[in-house]
Amino acid sequence: MSKNSKDTLKISGIDTSVLRIALGTWAIGGWQWGGPDDGNAIKTIHKAIDNGINLIDTAPIYGFGHSEEIVGQALKGKREKIVIATKAALNWTDDKEKIFRDARPERIRKEIEDSLRRLKTDYIDLYQIHWPDDKTSIEETAMELEKLRQEGKIKAVGVSNFSVEQMKSIQHFTQLSAIQPPYNLFEREIENDVLPYAKEHSLAVLCYGPLCRGLLSGKMIKDRVFQGDDLRKTDPKFSTSVFDNYLAATEELTQFAKDTHNKTLLALAVRWVLDQYQGNIPLWGARKPEQIEGIRDALGWSLSANDLKTIDEILAKHIKNPISPEFMAPPNR
Template sequence: MEFVDIAGASLAVSRIGLGTWSIGGWMWGGSDEAEAIGAIHEAMDRGVNLIDTAPVYGFGHAEEIVGKALKQGGRRERAVIATKAGLEWKDGRPFRNARRERILKEIDDSLRRLQTDVIDIYQVHWPDPETPTAETAGVMAELYRAGKIRAVGVSNFSPEQMEEFSAVAPLHTVQPPYNLFERGAERDILPYAKRKGLTAFAYGAICRGLLSGQITRDTQFSGDDLRNRDPKFQPDRRPQYIAAVERLARFAREAYGKEVIHLALRWALDRGDNIVALWGARKRGQLAPIDGVMGWRLDAGAMAEIDRIIEETVTSPVGPEFMAPP
C-alpha cells in the first residue's frame, strides 16, 4: 500500500480509502451489516487505513457500522476515520445545514456512533449558501483547537469557498468527485489543492461501479439505488460508457496484464502524488483487486491512450452534479 502524509496534521493515510456510502444502504438498494463489517476488515487487512464515512450515509447507519467494525480486534488504533458534517435530513431527504449549532450536535452524534473520542479528519460535506462560511469554519476551528478532531477538511467546495474557509480555520483536505469520466476537478480544485498543500480525497473513483468492469448494458439496479437516476446509466448514455469501459479493459489487459478497475484506480493516483482514491465497497470480495493497483504506474503514453479512448466513445459526457443536495 502507498501512503501520503497530510500536511500539518501528523496523519499518514493509505492512497486507497474505503468509501462507506454504499455500506449505509441508503440510495444503494440496501446493505447487509455483517457483510459490511467484513468489507471494512478486509480493506484494513489489505493495507487500507482510511475509512471515509458521513452521518447522512444511511442516516447514521454507516457510521454505526464503522464504529462496530473498528471496535473489533483493536482496529480503531490502526484506522484513520474521516467523517463529515453539514447535512441534515427529514423524511428521508437530506438538505444543507452547516450552522454552528448543527455541527456541534453532529460531532457528538458522530463520536457516539463511531465509538471513538476523536475524529481524525472532520469534513464539511457540502457548502451551505444560507450559512456564512466564517460561521462554519469558526466552529470547525473550535473543534480542532479542543482536540475533538485532528484535521479539517471540506467536500464539494470551490477554490473560492476554500480560500474563504481557510481564512478562519486550518484546512488539510478537500474531497471532490474525480474519476476517468468525471474530471471537472482538474480545472480548479486539484490545482488549488496542489498549490496549498492539501490532500485530495477523490470520491467516486470507479464512477459508481461503471469502472469496476462488472456493469453491463443490461444491469438492473434495485430499490432506491441512485444509479436509477444517474444520467450515465440511462439508455441514451449507458452504451457509450460501457463501450469505453470495454475498450479500457482491453487496453489494461494488453498493456499491463491488469483489469479495468486496476487501471481506473491507478489513473486517479497517478494524476497527483497528493491524491487518495476513495473506493466504495460493501462486500469482502469487492476489495480483492486492491493489491493489483500497487507497484506500477501509468506513463504519459498510457494517459494519452486513455484520453483517446474516452474521447472516441463517450460523445455526450455528464458529470456528478445530480447528486448535490438542496
C-alpha cells in the same frame, strides 16, 4: 501490500501516514444502495484493514448514521491504527424524506457529538463539511470547526464539493488539510480549477466515485437493472442512450489495461486517479468482502505519459459530451 512511498501519504494535521487508497462506506450505510447488510459490512471493513487500508471515510448521511455505527463496531480494538474521516453539514427531516445542507454552528456541534458516539471514539481525524451551505456564512462554519480542532475533538479540517472560492474563504479562518470532490476517468471537472488549487496548496484530495458508480468496475453490463432506491436509477449516465457510449469506452479501456499492463479495468481506473496527483486518495467503495479484491493490483506501478495519452484518446473517441455528477447535489436549506 506495496512498500512504494508513492502509495502512502501524510495528511496535514494527522500523525499517521495513510495508504493512498481509502475505504468509502456510503454503500455500507445502505441508503441509496439497496439497504444495509451489517454482517458483510463489518467483514468488508476488516478485510480492507487486512489489505493495508488505514483510512476509512464515512458520513452521518450514509444510512442516517448507520454507516458510522457499523464503522464504530468494526473498529473495536483497532481505533488507534485507523484514520477516521467523517463529515457534517447535511440535515434531514424526521421522516428522512428530505435532505438539505445545514452548516450552522449548532448543527455541526450536534453532529460531532452524534458522530463521536456512533463511531465509539473521542476524536475524529479528518472532519469534512459535506456540501457548502449558502444560507450560512463560511466564517461561522469555519470558526466552529476551528473550535472543535482546538478542543481536540478533530485533528484536521476538510471540505467536500467546495469550489476554489469557497476553499479560499474557509482558509481565512481555519487550516484546510483535505478536500473531497468526485473524480474518475469519466468525471474530470476538478481538473479545471479544484485539482490545480489542491496541488498549489498541498491539500490531500479524497476522490469519491473513482469507479464512477461501478461503470469502471469491469462488471457493468448493458442490461443491468437497478433496484429500489439505487442511486444509479437517477444517474443520467445509466438511464439514457449515452450508457452505450460509456460501455463502449469501458470495453476498449479493459482491453488496453490487459494488453499494456496485464491489469483489470478496475486497477487501471484507480491507478489513473493515483497518477494524476501525489495527494490523490481514491475512495474504494465496497459492501462485500470480495469487493476488496483488487486493491493490491492498483498499487506499486504507474501509467506512462503514452498510456495517459492513449486513455484520453479512447475517452474522446466514445464520449463526445461527458456528463458531470451534478445530479448528486442535495438542495439548499
